[in-house]
Amino acid sequence: MNTQLQTPIDYLKGVGPNRADLLRKELGIHTYQDLINLFPNRYLDRTKYHKIGHLQRNDADVQIIGTITGLKEVSQKRGKRLVAKFKDESGVMELIWFRSHKWIKESIKINTPYVVFGKTNWYNGMFSIAHPELELLKEHKANLRTAMQPIYPSTEKLSNKGITNRVMGKIMQQLFVETNGRFYETMPKYVLENLKLIGKSEALLNVHFPKSPELLAASKRRLKFEELFYIQLQLILKNLIHKSKIKGFQFTAVGDYFNTFYKSHLPFNLTNAQKRVLKEIRQDLGSNAQMNRLLQGDVGSGKTIVALMSMLMGLDNGFQCCLMAPTEILSVQHYNGLLELCKPLNINIKILTGSTKTSNRRIIHEQLETGELQILIGTHAVLEDKVKFKNLGLAIIDEQHRFGVAQRSKLWKKNKVPPHILVMTATPIPRTLAMSVYGDLDISVIDELPPGRRPIKTVHRYDSNRLNVFKFIREEITKGRQVYVVYPLIQESEKMDYKDLMDGYESISRDFPMPNYQISIVHGKMKPADKEFEMERFIKGETQIMVATTVIEVGVNVPNASVMIIESAERFGLSQLHQLRGRVGRGAEQSYCILMTSHKLSEDSKTRLQTMVKTNDGFEIAEVDLKLRGPGDLMGTQQSGVLLLKIADIIKDKDILEYARHTAKEVLQKDPSLSLKENEVILHTYRQLMKYRNIWNYIS
Ligand code: ADP
Ligand code: MG
Numbered sequence: 001m002n003t004q005l006q007t008p009i010d011y012l013k014g015v016g017p018n019r020a021d022l023l024r025k026e027l028g029i030h031t032y033q034d035l036i037n038l039f040p041n042r043y044l045d046r047t048k049y050h051k052i053g054h055l056q057r058n059d060a061d062v063q064i065i066g067t068i069t070g071l072k073e074v075s076q077k078r079g080k081r082l083v084a085k086f087k088d089e090s091g092v093m094e095l096i097w098f099r100s101h102k103w104i105k106e107s108i109k110i111n112t113p114y115v116v117f118g119k120t121n122w123y124n125g126m127f128s129i130a131h132p133e134l135e136l137l138k139e140h141k142a143n144l145r146t147a148m149q150p151i152y153p154s155t156e157k158l159s160n161k162g163i164t165n166r167v168m169g170k171i172m173q174q175l176f177v178e179t180n181g182r183f184y185e186t187m188p189k190y191v192l193e194n195l196k197l198i199g200k201s202e203a204l205l206n207v208h209f210p211k212s213p214e215l216l217a218a219s220k221r222r223l224k225f226e227e228l229f230y231i232q233l234q235l236i237l238k239n240l241i242h243k244s245k246i247k248g249f250q251f252t253a254v255g256d257y258f259n260t261f262y263k264s265h266l267p268f269n270l271t272n273a274q275k276r277v278l279k280e281i282r283q284d285l286g287s288n289a290q291m292n293r294l295l296q297g298d299v300g301s302g303k304t305i306v307a308l309m310s311m312l313m314g315l316d317n318g319f320q321c322c323l324m325a326p327t328e329i330l331s332v333q334h335y336n337g338l339l340e341l342c343k344p345l346n347i348n349i350k351i352l353t354g355s356t357k358t359s360n361r362r363i364i365h366e367q368l369e370t371g372e373l374q375i376l377i378g379t380h381a382v383l384e385d386k387v388k389f390k391n392l393g394l395a396i397i398d399e400q401h402r403f404g405v406a407q408r409s410k411l412w413k414k415n416k417v418p419p420h421i422l423v424m425t426a427t428p429i430p431r432t433l434a435m436s437v438y439g440d441l442d443i444s445v446i447d448e449l450p451p452g453r454r455p456i457k458t459v460h461r462y463d464s465n466r467l468n469v470f471k472f473i474r475e476e477i478t479k480g481r482q483v484y485v486v487y488p489l490i491q492e493s494e495k496m497d498y499k500d501l502m503d504g505y506e507s508i509s510r511d512f513p514m515p516n517y518q519i520s521i522v523h524g525k526m527k528p529a530d531k532e533f534e535m536e537r538f539i540k541g542e543t544q545i546m547v548a549t550t551v552i553e554v555g556v557n558v559p560n561a562s563v564m565i566i567e568s569a570e571r572f573g574l575s576q577l578h579q580l581r582g583r584v585g586r587g588a589e590q591s592y593c594i595l596m597t598s599h600k601l602s603e604d605s606k607t608r609l610q611t612m613v614k615t616n617d618g619f620e621i622a623e624v625d626l627k628l629r630g631p632g633d634l635m636g637t638q639q640s641g642v643l644l645l646k647i648a649d650i651i652k653d654k655d656i657l658e659y660a661r662h663t664a665k666e667v668l669q670k671d672p673s674l675s676l677k678e679n680e681v682i683l684h685t686y687r688q689l690m691k692y693r694n695i696w697n698y699i700s
Contacts, residue, residue: 005033040150053090094128113137224648228660248290255316273448291420297446298618299582319393352378456585481562489549518543559587569595570605574625
């Protein structure tokens with residue numbers, strides 16, 4: 001790595017203290033190195049202009065010449081938005097600003113030719129661009145146009161203070177002058193050759209000043225690979241170090257509990273996937289390293305039995321185990337289920353939640369400390385400091401996305417030696433994302449449903465079709481089935497949502513009157529005991545319809561329920577819809593999911609609904625979800641740093657990520673300490689990255 005690249009940005013000709021300050025504060029650019037790694041967000045073909053009348057719905061960035069004929073402010077939920085009518089000789093469209101329009105309102109010149117660019121949206125029969133970049137045609141003409149003009153990341157403050165994209169380009173040019181455009185090669189020759197990657201200097205030059213589309217593509221590929229490679233290298237190293245340093249309890253024996261259960265009390269044959277995963281867990285528990293494993297399995301794939309059998313391995317070795325779930329309902333359900341399964345084994349199992357009575361709580365605390373209590377099921381209450389185990393050997397967390405990293409580490413501290421940890425989730429995380437987010441966890445996947453399940457039939461119906469839907473419900477109930485009707489509950493509009501829920505409940509009560517029909521209702525505002533009572537009635541089959549908010553989203557298991565109606569389905573995210581649908585299809589009967597919506601649907605909502613209708617595959621759904629929302633919104637990934645990637649994109653560059661991970665693994669397999677001559681540059685680059693802490697941003 002060139003030491004010159006560690007020079008503070010102030011020293012670059014044309015920057016100076018004021019600009020340096022802005023670059024530091026706004027973009028985190030401290031050194032030459034940071035600047036060279038400021039990659040363009042995109043490239044514009046500035047030699048092409050679009051006409052409003054010929055815009056296509058899937059046009060990305062467009063550049064249009066026209067005039068603003070009028071401005072108006074429109075009230076919205078929070079504040080106002082500014083809308084400008086923008087026209088050329090072929091048509092009219094809108095320019096929209098949702099924020100900070102005072103400055104824009106005052107500077108816009110009416111009826112003066114502008115060049116506008118940005119990404120178009122199609123809404124209510126009209127094209128629009130939100131937060132467009134605006135340039136007076138006169139000024140626009142004075143600049144040279146290229147077919148691949150880099151557009152650098154920027155902020156409002158930067159452009160206000162005159163550091164425009166053009167200035168940025170000049171600064172970048174100066175950097176290449178001062179460094180002669182020669183940069184340290186960070187990948188070994190054999191990797192470059194094997195993967196046909198171009199050299200570092202050529203890649204940097206062409207990403208900032210593309211000579212041809214082909215060279216630009218090759219440059220991006222090379223730089224993305226490098227970025228992902230070093231992240232993967234670090235994750236894998238971290239995992240290796242973790243395994244060699246952190247000793248865990250070694251579960252050497254497979255004993256009576258496990259064997260007796262397996263031979264005599266298993267209520268069904270395990271699927272091959274369940275067997276495989278159990279083997280993986282068994283291997284971890286039998287090694288003397290602490291297990292940190294993520295178990296992914298679609299809803300209904302049978303994670304619970306895997307959890308139980310893992311805990312039995314713990315008991316066989318004289319350890320206590322605990323299973324945590326995110327909600328009271330789910331904990332209770334786990335407790336009842338496991339109690340039933342464990343009955344013949346004579347195991348001491350108890351449940352601890354927020355509503356456990358003080359007297360019971362005291363017994364639990366006591367028995368945990370003496371070691372008498374073998375399996376503890378519960379909610380977050382299990383994490384409280386007062387809860388002390390004699391020897392917690394294995395902790396299982398169900399539905400991980402409701403728990404944060406902080407809770408995981410709290411569990412760690414329950415013992416002097418950290419317990420083995422198994423995290424289970426039904427929100428499938430696409431493999432690529434899991435690789436980069438949970439690099440420190442090992443991953444097991446149950447990719448097979450128990451036999452005999454019929455795929456759930458999913459349809460989309462408009463509210464105007466409600467009568468037919470009710471008729472269908474009636475038929476299913478006559479056949480002896482049960483039905484869920486779920487309403488959205490979003491915090492911001494909580495009041496409205498409760499009203500919707502209650503209105504819905506009333507209308508259903510009218511159409512399904514007692515005594516022929518019994519209806520349960522469950523929502524977040526009820527006392528836990530009432531909730532449980534209502535749930536129990538439904539589980540026992542005393543009620544045929546369960547009207548609920550999303551409290552039932554996670555885990556609830558009523559195999560006789562065969563219809564899931566989701567009201568205002570357009571308001572749910574994809575993973576939530578999939579979770580909800582997973583509540584049915586648990587028995588042998590054909591199950592149905594009906595997505596109810598109004599006629600007014602955004603493009604994204606339509607995509608979500610179509611995806612649900614098209615597939616039952618949680619992984620496929622997760623991929624679409626990731627595409628729609630971007631990785632930042634996925635639960636639990638916020639702190640993981642996937643968003644801090646400089647050039648690669650976890651979703652779009654999936655293939656490169658896989659190559660990078662594969663290559664990093666190969667390198668480390670052959671040379672775990674990176675001491676071979678051929679890997680010298682890797683070791684050097686890695687040390688530099690650590691030293692300048694760039695990479696830590698990604699990870700911690
Ligand atoms: P999830 O992975 O969503 O937690 P569960 O563990 O609740 O799924 O299992 C869903 C249902 O499938 C339960 O009723 C369970 O008893 C049943 N089940 C699990 N594994 C099998 C299997 N191998 N064969 C048949 N049924 C199974
Ligand atoms: Mg479950």
